[in-house]
Every structure is written in structure tokens, then in C-alpha cells.
Amino acid sequence: MNDMPCEPDAATWGALLRASRIHENTELGEKAAEMIFRLEPWNAGMYVLRSNLYAASGRWRDVSKMRLKMRDTCVRKMSGYSRVEVQNQIHLFSVGDIMHLDSKRIYAFLEELELLMKREGYVSATKLIMHDVDEEEKAHMLKYHSEIGPA
Known part of the structure; x- marks a missing residue:
């Protein structure tokens, strides 16, 4: 990054942060995140x-600190949803959604x-679930949520 012909932007630092997560290099990821926060302190995705x-890395105390930092800086992550088109009708779903008319049938099918x-x-x-819960709960979370990111 130091030898680039131009100054790295937040997207470039974000790519390094993602790679650090994939390759389990927490120290490098922290450096990349600090650069991102200097450039885009409002970028919720980078906090996540x-x-x-x-x-x-099992550093749950630091996870809590990041959540507090997001709250203190008023940064909010937008909830994700899935969109499915069936017979020319678009259906939207989010995690744990029970508002859809066919939600009971959908969950039974799942x-x-x-x-x-x-x-x-x-x-x-x-291992892709980033919550401090037991393996059974993690498996349950994966059952209804597809936003797990790269392994």
C-alpha cells in the first residue's frame, strides 16, 4: 500500500480489512480499519x-467496544433483506421475518x-457466525440468514 502511485482510498483499505479477516491477520486488519475510520468515520460496514x-479471534470484549463505538458515533448498520420474485410478484424478507402471509409455510419448507x-x-x-453463542445457536442462526460473508 505504501508503494502505490496514488494515495489509498477507503475502498482500498476496506479490501485490505476484508483480506485480513479472511486470512486471520488481526493486527493488519486493525491498521486498515484505523485508516478507514480516518477517511470515512460514518462507514457502518467497516465497523462491522x-x-x-x-x-x-475470540476477542469478544473488543467486539463489544466496537458496538459501543458505533453507538457513540451514531453510526448504524442498515438491516439486510432478501428479495425474491415469484410469478411477477416481488417478496421481501429479512431475518426472522414472520409478517409475510406464507411465513409458516416458508419456515416449514426451510x-x-x-x-x-x-x-x-x-x-x-x-465459524462464520460472529456472535459469542454456542454451536447449536450458531447453526440455528445460519438456517435463516444468508449474509455470512467469505470463509
């Missing part, structure tokens, strides 16, 4: 990435799908 970097997948050898990638 840094928090995930800490969580992957349960059936999970059973079929497990029979074929599927194992939840629980």
Missing part, C-alpha cells in the same frame, strides 16, 4: 468488518430443506 475480525441437506452431508459453517 472490524468487529467480525475481533469475533473471529426445515424440510435442512433435513434433506443434512442427509446429504451438509454441515453448518458455524
